Amino acid sequence: MTATADAEAAANELMPLAEYLGSTLRRLRALPPLDLDLTQAHGNVLAADVVAPHPFPAFDQAAIDGYAARWEDLAGAGRLGAHPAFGQLDSGPTRSVRLNVVGDLGAASWRPVRLTPGTCFSVAAGAPLPIGADVVVPVHWTDQGMAAVEILHAPKRGSGVRRAGEELAVGQVLATAGAYVTPPMVATFAAAGIGHVLVRPSPRVVVVATGDELVDVGRPSQPGQVVDANSHALTAAAVEAGALAYRIGICDDDPEGLRGLLEDQTLRADLIITTGGTGTGPGDMLRRVLSRPGTGRGTVEFTDVALCPGTALGFGTVGGEEVPVVCLPGEPGAALIGFEVLARPAIQLLAGAEPVFRPSVKAHLLETVSSPGGLREFRPAHVAERRGGGYTVQPLAGGPYTLSGLAEANGLLVLGERVTTAAAGSTVDVLLLDRRR
Incomplete structure (x- = not known):
């Protein structure tokens, strides 16, 4: 033999x-799962779906600094055209509209207030929206008046406004079991009124x-x-x-x-x-x-x-x-x-993480390699994305030199038990390692 x-x-x-x-x-x-504070939960895996108990935003609010008004009162203001933040503006005569400023609202304001025709409130981003207001005019579209303000251009109805539950609705699934808790996820949970989550x-x-x-x-x-x-x-x-x-x-x-x-x-x-x-x-x-x-x-x-x-x-x-x-x-x-x-x-x-194995891709082999028959070989490799799509993989040192190859690798070339030679140009499986190159 x-x-x-x-x-x-x-x-x-x-x-x-x-x-x-x-x-x-x-x-x-x-x-077994644990109930952890949000800051402690970061990096852990959720043991159950997380559902929003409260809406976000919790109330109608101003999205920008400006003047909260009724859109009907602005219909006569001049047309500016298209604006990247507010879209196509409504047309109308090229003249300004004058409104009385009846108060100032900041993010900490809490008393409910109501607009009457011909009036507006000066508002900061995050401030509760006055009852009856359906638009916030940006400051730079006005003369920035204090007792009365000249509105030079009319934005679309609803511009500059965030409605309650617009981003997160009550009962909405914010994250599913098996997901890692990330910093943005922590912010989302907190914004929805969640202080603790069940994690592994x-x-x-x-x-x-x-x-x-x-x-x-x-x-x-x-x-x-x-x-x-x-x-x-x-x-x-x-x-x-x-x-x-x-x-x-x-x-x-x-x-x-x-x-x-x-x-x-x-x-x-x-x-x-x-x-x-x-x-x-x-x-x-x-x-x-x-x-x-x-x-x-x-x-x-x-x-x-x-x-x-x-x-x-x-x-x-x-x-x-x-x-x-x-x-x-x-x-x-x-x-x-x-x-x-x-x-x-x-x-x-x-x-409790899913999936348990690293992600893998199909890659174009840049160099012919041999592999021991009957064994599934994991060889250090460098994988790169091709400009036109897909991946290429360059084999690194393997066999008795696997350790030095791993120090340079961002992937593992996988050669199956029946593979004794993989030719350059062939398609192979590559496990992607969590390393930045």
């Missing part, structure tokens, strides 16, 4: 990625790196030592995914210490992410420890998945509370790809 045939035979024994994700992610449920809490994620060989950052590694890049990177990735992430750091390959550390972290975590020890080598202690069932402690199942880079992934629960745990490979590039494939969707599910 040739080396290629051996590789294909080995790949056929791996679980397809789609099957693995389907069986794994369906075991997760969104966290941001998942608390604990990140642990395992391995006797690991040393902390700040010094170069020596033979027998590997700098722990993973726990820092995965903590940052969890924050980017919307989690409250905590880096625990390095845990040695001590079975009791490892189990005790993870059980301690279940008190503060909605999800635990580990990195390292997922393989079957002599130093892969994590897999041997967590795959053993323990009374009331949960268990983790390790699966060899048709994924490149990194095939060995673990998923299960730990501790009496059965907190979900995702176990990622120890190689940094494989750990970050594993996070994108499994851990990030898990965080989105816990947060």
